[in-house]
Amino acid sequence: NRGFATILGSVLTLVGTFVVMWRMSPLLALLSLGVVPLLMMAILRYAGRIRRETAALQAQESDVLARASEGLSSIRVVHAFGRESHEVDLFRREARESLEANLRLSMTNVASTLVVGTLLALGTAALLWVGAGEVMAGRMTLGDLLVFLAYLGMLYSPLEQLSYTAWSMEGAAAAAQRVFEVLDTPDDVPDPQSPARLPAGPGAxxxxxxxxxxxxxxxxxxxxxxxxxxxxxxxxxxxxxxxxxxxxxxxxxxxxxxxxxxxxxxxxxxxxxxxxxxxxxxxxxxxxxxxxxxxxxxxxxxxxxxxxxxxxxxxxxxxxxxxxxxxxxxxxxxxxxxxxxxxxxxxxxxxxxxxxxxxxxxxxxxxxxxxxxxxxxxxxxxxxxxxxxxxxxxxxxxxxxxxxxxxxxxxxxxxxxxxxxxxxxxxxxxxxxxxxxxxxxx
Structure with missing residues (x-):
């Protein structure tokens, strides 16, 4: 619910800020949106990776829990055959693989954040360069440029938030997919569409x-x-x-x-x-x-x-x-x-x-x-x-x-x-x- 509320709030802020910026300078307003196609490409590029790596992490964590549960439920057999060190080694292997999957996902999140930050910084630098030219040409005052830069921050903040929300929803979708895989498993013994009713009492x-x-x-x-x-x-x-x-x-x-x-x-x-x-x-x-x-x-x-x-x-x-x-x-x-x-x-x-x-x-x-x-x-x-x-x-x-x-x-x-x-x-x-x-x- 918070994700959808974030999307709605970000979109409203984005639209309102862009309208104000357009009235101040259509050229700079259009230039400020030049990073949007690049942001979309980054979102699409990393969304698939985040979903795959989140699904892999979920699977590895499930394996860790299954290994721990199996070892504890079979504790007498483990003790009887002296396999404590063997079970610990198996658990360590599963935990190591889970840690590696977690690190891969964390590195992907760091890389995606760095890409978004870099793109927004480049957009700000480009706008500042063109805006300085406008001031020097006398078509805009320095005060107007400073106000425009303030609005630019308000414009880029929801864009950044939308990027992170999209990736968070991809991670949530990967987790939900594992649930739906179970829920969508076909029933091997389906009920008839129009079932008969059993009469009361014993029957042959x-x-x-x-x-x-x-x-x-x-x-x-x-x-x-x-x-x-x-x-x-x-x-x-x-x-x-x-x-x-x-x-x-x-x-x-x-x-x-x-x-x-x-x-x-x-x-x-x-x-x-x-x-x-x-x-x-x-x-x-x-x-x-x-x-x-x-x-x-x-x-x-x-x-x-x-x-x-x-x-x-x-x-x-x-x-x-x-x-x-x-x-x-x-x-x-x-x-x-x-x-x-x-x-x-x-x-x-x-x-x-x-x-x-x-x-x-x-x-x-x-x-x-x-x-x-x-x-x-x-x-x-x-x-x-x-x-x-x-x-x-x-x-x-x-x-x-x-x-x-x-x-x-x-x-x-x-x-x-x-x-x-x-x-x-x-x-x-x-x-x-x-x-x-x-x-x-x-």
Whole structure:
């Protein structure tokens, strides 16, 4: 805003001063503007350099911050492998490159300022030379020349200010360009122009010939066809790289299938707005992500506007109420960045409480107990069993005893559905699920 105000004020001052100078001496007034074309050339010449060098500086500063953040967030790994000096060297290299980019920009600013100052000084000298000739020829008095020189200072001051403002705006444009590069990133999963509305209540989930491959070309899922009835709990198991998490990611439309379709209530997910679809789902991840804030705020993230009593009931159902009350400030305890003040089991219980509070008709569980010890896992499985009894549930896990609690199990191998059925039934078949069971339990 100040930049635009400076431009407006400078332009008004420039026009008003030039009118007065024209009335005093049209010849000297025109001569005073002789530097304007040269100033324009200087502005255009340095504007591009300032924008490029500002963008390079922004990128280098971003690299410095990323290096520092990565080193600090991985501090245990750095200590464990004794790589402190290596990380310091990497940071110094990034900082040196940032300093060099800053110096280049500073030198460009100094050079541009010197050029503008030199051009204005040359304009003043030229006008003084011609004006002295006018005085000596008797066409102008010395007093008029001195007054004219005073007006010349008033004329050149806004010209100089306009030059600096133009370069400042180029620097700001370079910084804004990095922001717009993010904002203008195309949505890989766009909403339809006229989205359908999901009916209220639970509905069947149906996969019909679903295949998926990432942009790099790896085919992860192939020809998946199955149906999940309303209220049914289904576990998806398989070896590493079988496509379990990718399958789960298709339901909230983090990705769209490459082939086939997924439908809820008989409506293709691609015909639904992502906001509407995700409002009907609750998600519990392998590692629950907590935001900086209080325990209460993190649970309430599942349903903004929930009352404290509703939050408390959700925590009780997730068996988190007792440990929360034992915290220094109870529900008002700060959890720290990414929940570092809490243990893994406590973070997971808060994530489950968040899902209880959301009370969505579809529950998605992605390896919710894989990072926990055996005792904590058993406790959480009881809580998850209670949570899974309500909505339609899709559980992705490699813990087969957790999968046994589901109504049905789907077995994936290399992105294909090779078996499905109840746990005991699949063990009797001695197929892919039996082999996984043997490998896990001996």
């Amino acid at each position: 989930i149906e996969f019909q010939g679903v295949g998926f491959q990432y942009a790099r070309g790896d085919e992860v899922l192939q020809g998946l066809t199955f149906r999940i009835q309303p209220g049914e709990s289904v576990a998806v198991v398989g070896g590493t790289g079988a496509g379990k998490t990718t399958l789960l990611s298709l339901l909230p439309r983090f990705y769209d299938p490459s082939t086939g379709q997924i439908s809820i209530h008989g409506i293709d997910l691609r015909n639904l707005a992502k906001q509407d679809l995700r409002s009907r789902q609750a998600l519990v991840l392998q590692e629950t992500i907590l935001l900086s804030g209080t325990v209460q705020e993190n649970i309430a993230y599942g349903r903004l506007g929930a009352s404290f009593r509703e939050i408390e009931i959700a925590a009780q159902e997730a068996q988190a109420h007792e440990f929360i009350l034992a915290l220094p400030n109870g529900y008002q305890t700060q959890v720290g960045e990414r929940g570092v003040m809490l243990s893994g089991g406590q973070r997971q219980r808060i994530g489950i409480a968040r899902a209880f509070l959301r009370d969505a008709p579809i529950l998605l569980l992605d390896e919710p107990t894989s990072a926990l010890d055996a005792t904590t896992e058993r406790e959480l499985l009881d809580v998850l069993g209670k949570l899974m009894s309500r909505p339609t549930t899709l559980l992705v896990t490699h813990r087969l005893h957790a999968a046994h609690r589901a109504d049905r199990i789907l077995v994936l191998e290399k992105g294909r559905l090779v078996e499905e059925g109840k746990g005991e039934e699949l063990l009797r078949r001695k197929g892919a699920y039996w082999r996984l069971w043997q490998a896990t339990n001996g």
